[in-house]
Amino acid sequence: MFTCSPPPHYPGLSYRWLLNEFPNFIPADGRRFVSQTTGNLYIAKTEASDLGNYSCFATSHIDFITKSVFSKFSQLSLAAEDARQYAPSIKARFPADTYALTGQMVTLECFAFGNPVPRIKWRKLDGSQTSKWISSEPLLHIQNVDFEDEGTYECEAENIKGRDTYQGRIIIHAQPDWLDVITDTEADIGSDLRWSCVASGKPRPAVRWLRDGQPLASQNRIEVSGGELRFSKLVLEDSGMYQCVAENKHGTVYASAELTVQALAPDFRLNPVKRLIPAARSGKVIIPCQPRAAPKATVLWTKGTELLINSSRVTITADGTLILQNISKSDEGKYTCFAENFMGKANSTGILSVRDATKITLAPSSADINVGENLTLQCHASHDPTMDLTFTWSLDDFPIDLDKSEGHYRRASAKEAVGDLAIVNAQLKHSGRYTCTAQTVVDSTSESATLTVRGPPGPPGGVVVRDIGDTSVQLSWSRGFDNHSPIARYSIEARTLLSNKWKQMRTNPVNIEGNAETAQVVNLIPWMDYEFRVLASNILGVGEPSLPSSKIRTKEAAPTVAPSGLGGGGGAPNELIINWTPTLRDYQNGDGFGYILSFRKKGTQEWLTARVPHAESLHYVYRNESIGPYTPFEVKIKAYNRKGEGPESLTAIVYSAEEEPKVAPFRVTAKAVLSSEMDVSWEPVEQGDMTGVLLGYEIRYWKDGDKEEAADRVRTAGLVTSAHVTGLNPNTKYHVSVRAYNRAGVGPPSPSTNITTIKPPPRRPPGNISWTLTGSTVTIKWDPVVAQADESAVTGYKMLYRQDSHSAPTLYLASKSRIDIPVPEDFTHAFVQIRVTGPGGDGIPAEVHILRNSGTSMMVEDSVTRPVPHAAIITTNSLAMVALIRYLEL
Numbered sequence: 001m002f003t004c005s006p007p008p009h010y011p012g013l014s015y016r017w018l019l020n021e022f023p024n025f026i027p028a029d030g031r032r033f034v035s036q037t038t039g040n041l042y043i044a045k046t047e048a049s050d051l052g053n054y055s056c057f058a059t060s061h062i063d064f065i066t067k068s069v070f071s072k073f074s075q076l077s078l079a080a081e082d083a084r085q086y087a088p089s090i091k092a093r094f095p096a097d098t099y100a101l102t103g104q105m106v107t108l109e110c111f112a113f114g115n116p117v118p119r120i121k122w123r124k125l126d127g128s129q130t131s132k133w134i135s136s137e138p139l140l141h142i143q144n145v146d147f148e149d150e151g152t153y154e155c156e157a158e159n160i161k162g163r164d165t166y167q168g169r170i171i172i173h174a175q176p177d178w179l180d181v182i183t184d185t186e187a188d189i190g191s192d193l194r195w196s197c198v199a200s201g202k203p204r205p206a207v208r209w210l211r212d213g214q215p216l217a218s219q220n221r222i223e224v225s226g227g228e229l230r231f232s233k234l235v236l237e238d239s240g241m242y243q244c245v246a247e248n249k250h251g252t253v254y255a256s257a258e259l260t261v262q263a264l265a266p267d268f269r270l271n272p273v274k275r276l277i278p279a280a281r282s283g284k285v286i287i288p289c290q291p292r293a294a295p296k297a298t299v300l301w302t303k304g305t306e307l308l309i310n311s312s313r314v315t316i317t318a319d320g321t322l323i324l325q326n327i328s329k330s331d332e333g334k335y336t337c338f339a340e341n342f343m344g345k346a347n348s349t350g351i352l353s354v355r356d357a358t359k360i361t362l363a364p365s366s367a368d369i370n371v372g373e374n375l376t377l378q379c380h381a382s383h384d385p386t387m388d389l390t391f392t393w394s395l396d397d398f399p400i401d402l403d404k405s406e407g408h409y410r411r412a413s414a415k416e417a418v419g420d421l422a423i424v425n426a427q428l429k430h431s432g433r434y435t436c437t438a439q440t441v442v443d444s445t446s447e448s449a450t451l452t453v454r455g456p457p458g459p460p461g462g463v464v465v466r467d468i469g470d471t472s473v474q475l476s477w478s479r480g481f482d483n484h485s486p487i488a489r490y491s492i493e494a495r496t497l498l499s500n501k502w503k504q505m506r507t508n509p510v511n512i513e514g515n516a517e518t519a520q521v522v523n524l525i526p527w528m529d530y531e532f533r534v535l536a537s538n539i540l541g542v543g544e545p546s547l548p549s550s551k552i553r554t555k556e557a558a559p560t561v562a563p564s565g566l567g568g569g570g571g572a573p574n575e576l577i578i579n580w581t582p583t584l585r586d587y588q589n590g591d592g593f594g595y596i597l598s599f600r601k602k603g604t605q606e607w608l609t610a611r612v613p614h615a616e617s618l619h620y621v622y623r624n625e626s627i628g629p630y631t632p633f634e635v636k637i638k639a640y641n642r643k644g645e646g647p648e649s650l651t652a653i654v655y656s657a658e659e660e661p662k663v664a665p666f667r668v669t670a671k672a673v674l675s676s677e678m679d680v681s682w683e684p685v686e687q688g689d690m691t692g693v694l695l696g697y698e699i700r701y702w703k704d705g706d707k708e709e710a711a712d713r714v715r716t717a718g719l720v721t722s723a724h725v726t727g728l729n730p731n732t733k734y735h736v737s738v739r740a741y742n743r744a745g746v747g748p749p750s751p752s753t754n755i756t757t758i759k760p761p762p763r764r765p766p767g768n769i770s771w772t773l774t775g776s777t778v779t780i781k782w783d784p785v786v787a788q789a790d791e792s793a794v795t796g797y798k799m800l801y802r803q804d805s806h807s808a809p810t811l812y813l814a815s816k817s818r819i820d821i822p823v824p825e826d827f828t829h830a831f832v833q834i835r836v837t838g839p840g841g842d843g844i845p846a847e848v849h850i851l852r853n854s855g856t857s858m859m860v861e862d863s864v865t866r867p868v869p870h871a872a873i874i875t876t877n878s879l880a881m882v883a884l885i886r887y888l889e890l
Helices: 879-889
Strands: 013-019 032-034 041-043 052-062 064-069 073-076 086-093 097-103 106-116 119-124 133-136 140-143 150-157 161-182 183-189 193-196 197-202 206-211 223-224 226-233 240-248 249-264 264-267 276-280 286-287 292-294 298-303 314-316 323-326 333-341 343-355 359-362 367-370 374-376 380-382 390-395 409-411 421-423 430-439 444-452 461-466 474-479 489-496 507-510 518-522 531-540 565-570 574-581 594-601 608-613 621-623 632-641 652-655 666-673 677-683 694-704 714-715 722-725 734-744 753-756 767-774 777-783 796-802 808-815 817-821 831-836 844-853
Touching: 013 032, 086 150, 097 106, 106 119, 106 150, 106 161, 161 240, 161 249, 183 193, 197 240, 226 343, 264 333, 286 343, 292 333, 292 507, 323 632, 343 574, 359 444, 374 444, 489 518, 565 632, 565 652, 574 594, 574 652, 574 831, 594 621, 608 621, 652 777, 666 734, 666 753, 677 734, 694 722, 767 844, 777 831, 777 844, 796 817, 808 817
Parallel strands: 086 161, 097 161, 183 249, 264 343, 276 343, 367 444
Antiparallel strands: 013 052, 032 041, 052 064, 052 073, 086 106, 106 140, 119 150, 133 140, 150 161, 161 197, 193 226, 206 240, 223 226, 240 249, 264 292, 286 323, 298 333, 314 323, 333 343, 359 380, 374 421, 390 430, 409 421, 430 444, 461 474, 474 518, 489 531, 507 518, 565 574, 574 621, 594 608, 594 632, 632 652, 666 677, 677 722, 694 714, 694 734, 734 753, 767 777, 777 817, 796 808, 796 831, 831 844
16 A cells, blocks of 8 residues: 555545656556545555556646646565465445435445455445446445435455455435425414424424524514414514524525514405395305404494394304395395404495296106117206306216217207207216206206116126146136126137237137136147136127236147148258258247157168257258168158157158269250351250259350350250250350259260351441332332351341331331332331341341432431441331331241
């Protein structure tokens, strides 16, 4: 350990250590630790790299000013090497008691010497770790501490030689915080007043009182007791600004309020007696008397000149309110409230007017309906014609808001005296006691009726699964509401964890009667996780399902289904590859699932077997030098788990790996077609000679002088024995061979044959084109084209004739350099293409525009610009002609 001994400072410092020179700071790496409390440097286990001179680097941070100082360097030298291991010893410790305020972050330090370097662990002895902990071995940070973080903490240092522990407490304090405060108050003179201020904090805050900024203590009519302030018989001099102050050593909080003591003579200007007071015959009326007065006024009531006192029909309450009951016409008149206190007196008068009582003349009737039906509850009333009548409805004493009923409720009539309620598309929730209330400003009357809505049953409850087997369970449940229609039967649904879709299950008994509360579910899948639910039904339909049962897993059983998709083939020589479709989780029936394969060479007696573990396996490879190519094997498969083996599949025939064909096609012939194409044919290989499934043939062709390895290739599919090859060079000698191929590769080549492609057609188009129009015939002539030595002979000419750009072209053939073409009488012009033809194909065309009044060649602009590939001639307005020429050639 190196001590830092920083100079006097405020506020706190941050510490780092230098090794030999600036800025070579020592990192915190678990073996070395710098305490941010003392600044000391601890090295758990020294190493040769630690030798050198050390200096403590202390930094202060005040606002935006940072200042740092160095200590004198201290040298660490090697006295002797000691490779011994020893147990941890904690050297840097957090205080025995650490105090913190709520909301702060607390940091505890713990570092130990030891070899090997000890690991530091933290725990709270009287609680558990929370998400606010940030632990980084020597340090424990607790963010935003609260009282729940208070307690005893332990750090443990451990290595292979032993352990050391240290404990200390975190004690949480809090600044004062108000729970209850005073508010501005107006109070009557002579009355009593109690104010209370309550504050939280740790240590518990002390509460004191101020009036107009001066300390307030108990005196005469005022009692101060901690957070309570009591006044007896308030006087005007008690008015003022009051404060309660809560404080502990961590802070102070204030709360202020103004007290106003009032002394007022009675005054009705703000709250006079209502000038016209309507009341219903035989009803009750309440007339308040609420003058503003301080202190509270004494109240008297008169009717005319008669002083009113309490009787069977008349009540004057303590606050001065007048209540008249069982009102008759004789109660009409002037009623005056007289109010008096020591400050003065006042009165206010109102006139009572007696009106006819409101009566319901047609009350609603109780009814039974089914879910989805409509109903109108009637309610008619009579009332005093001088007042407005309104109707309100309630269901089980809860008011019905027609605007928020989602269209289920509406008024059935707009007449004032009719308050009928229409119920549309009734639901179960609409059952209950309906109350119609007819009311005016002076009275109201009500009548009620009960509506019963019958519907499908409610959900059953308490679904419990017991007697769990491999393919069955016993279910029990409790009855739900029948919703006023007897339950006829129950059905049970289930879902597995593999699918969230609920499916109806088979049960015992098959039909579950409506009075049953238990049934057996059968035909379940072994070793499968299930949830169950129960549904009840009656003549009105199927009700809502119960809540799902708890998840259960059926017991294991041996597999009952053989794996599917058995097949195989392919692979390397001397291999038999067997494939199958992995069995789904639904059919595994138990843990430890796998496959058992049985196979033998077709025609032999002895079966070989192989076990393939894991449900997801999907193939098996059997290798043996004795396996010949494309040898048939009989193969079977079955599944197993730890409960046993399942049934075997049907026998499938699987062939061992193929080999390349061993024989070659023969009698290969090749015939040139046009200048860039040829036809190749051959005699097929015998199927008995194949060592696999024949997929087709591969034709290889290469120019004379090239190597066969550079040959171009064309493949056929299936058993065809001829091929058409394109893309050849004209007047070129080619060598051609044919090979059979299968999945293993290509077989030996046939003897090669030779072919020379035909010379290309003449490159020059016909020239010097002219025409003559005679009646309905146009005669077109041109200069003959003579083939050069490297061109194929000219055997004739092809001409495409088109009347206009929208008509279909017509093909004409000519053996000489002229042709006669019939034309209509209204002929004015036409487009013509002329080209040579011969064994090498068609030559380049010349395109002319024939005009009725001209007989000389008019070449279409840019019609012949350059040689183009055979049968791909693109000229102005010639796409349709080209297509037709190509079609006729083929």
